[in-house]
Amino acid sequence: MAKKPIGPVRRAFAPWEDGNATPFIEFRNVTKRFGDFTAVDDLSLKIYEREFFALLGGSGCGKTTMMRMLAGFETPNSGEIFLDGQPLRGVPPHRRPVNMMFQSYALFPHMTVEANIAFGLKQEGMARAAITERVAQMLKLVKLEDFARRKPHQLSGGQRQRVALARSLAKKPKVLLLDEPLGALDRKLREETQFELTDLQQDLGMTFVIVTHDQEEAMTMADRIAVMDKGRIIQIASPAEIYELPNSRFVADFIGDINLLECKLTGRNGDSSTLRSEIFDCDIEVAQPVEASVGDTVWFAIRPEKVRIGFDAPATAVNRLAGEVWDIGYLGDVSIYHTHIRDEETIRATVANHSRVVERPMSWEDKVWLSWDRDAGIVLTR
């Protein structure tokens, strides 16, 4: 949990900030129940054209149901889904201009790679020559020209994944849905594929909606992420905002690693606030106005990499705590120091391993000081 990519640098693309922009996909008060279980709960969402949108959440949070409703495999109990302004209710899956890349890839085992890719084009009634041309184009795109006549069971996992991608792209759909597309790949392959997918999406100019439980995947690829829990969207924002400005403890905790301190709001003065943590026996100053009354319980959240750790008491730091190193997690690129404060509570601080020295200056049971800036953490009210 060390690397926290904020996402590739992109062109200024933020239609969601423009109040007049028309959404390409819109969920309007959509609810979906399976028996007693509410998978999607009165959910509204707007996705814009050419956007790379990620639905992120744990298992059973409703993200896959959202995607299946968009593809037409499930019908909402109430609410309406619009695609390009058209309501989708009653439109069967095979008439929707949406293609999906399945988590299991769902390649047709009795067809060759070629036939798999051509399948959707044949349904359109495309001319034979045009199909051949498009299939060749797709095979080139995913670099599988030499494997055209193989059957899926003769391919490796990575190759199958590329066939699935080529098949879902062949029809040039308005929207491509990706259901945990990289789940079956090993880490190295996954990381490479993530960047290739983003490039592809920008080149083709399609709208991509990806469902994933892997926060790193969502952060690397998506323009915006919707964090879901129990059928509701908790926060929709860009990867950087989700990471730096989570709107709740759930989001803060779900994305990356974070220290959460339960506090009481003790003072509000203009743009800054003061908090009091009884457990840590300390006052915290935050450069952030808090929407709560003095005396309310709030949570102070700070990412481990924003906590400084050192032997000497920092003279200038406003927020500081004395502690003792309890545990060290060496991850190669960074080390995580689990520091006990008042022999009880733990605060985690990560330090980048700049030098190649194996022996670290800080060791177990060393007395250390933790400190952070006034704008390093964030106050959460829920």
Place this chain on the structure above:
Amino acid sequence: MTAGDSASGAPFGLTAKRTATTGTDIERTVRPRVRRGLGGWLLIAVPYLWLLTFFLAPFFIVFKISLSEVAVAIPPYLPTFDLAAGWDDFVSGITALSIDNYLWLTEDSLYWKSYVSSIVIAATSTLITLIVGYPMAYGMARAPKAWRPTLLMLVILPFWTSFLIRVYAWIGILKTEGLLNQFLLWVGLIDTPLTILNTNVAVYIGIVYSYLPFLVLPLYATLEKLDESLLEAASDLGSPPWRSFWTITVPLSLPGVIAGCFLVFIPAVGEFVIPDLLGGSDTLMIGKTLWTEFFNNRDWPVSSAVAVLLLLILVVPIVLFQNHQQRATEKGR
């Protein structure tokens, strides 16, 4: 696996070296040589001994009878071998054997007509069974999971009654004043009772009814394993449900179709009870011919020749079936 395979596994192969251009490096399977101990040999010997005692030995007895000559004696053929009579007797017995009975089978058109008619009846009934059984198996495989054991049970349930009794029951249904005719008359579909019993139609009905489970069960097993996401993928790619059925479901259920059809066709060719009870005098099936030859004419040698030839005819589909099963197992699905 091989170097070519892992190199091409890189996503979209930006850096991939593609060396493998044929499928051979992946498909090749190496059969490990198994070292067997005494226990292993014994284990293998049991089924072979079983086959030798209960299949091969009786077959050779039947084969020997088929080369003998009919005689008014007990048993009703000549020569018979008596181990006590000595070697010379055995040799003269061997020289007395002839293939006359087989030649006779080619001379009398009754026999080859019976064979052809049996195959035609069996093939037609297999086709009808498939047409009836496929929707059944499909419906079962698509039924809610909780229902499936019950539906399976219902398919197997008829086996709890004797086959003979079930075929007899059809007489009661199909005869002129039977249940079916009464019902059709009552509904008003017909004015005069239909003659179904003692015709080939009744034989088809009997075979289809009796062998339906043998087709439904393997087909159900195949259809139930069919990954539903494949159908979703097909519909996602623009294929309406009826077309997905023909392009995805049917090709993927072929192993089940083939297995089921063989399981119906092979026993149906030699069927005796159904044509005897439900068929008419003009229903020609080799099982019936064999019975007549054996019990009415007491011509054991000719009936044995009929049986041996029937076996040879059936060996072809049986070998095909075995091959198919073997391939299906090796494919691992």
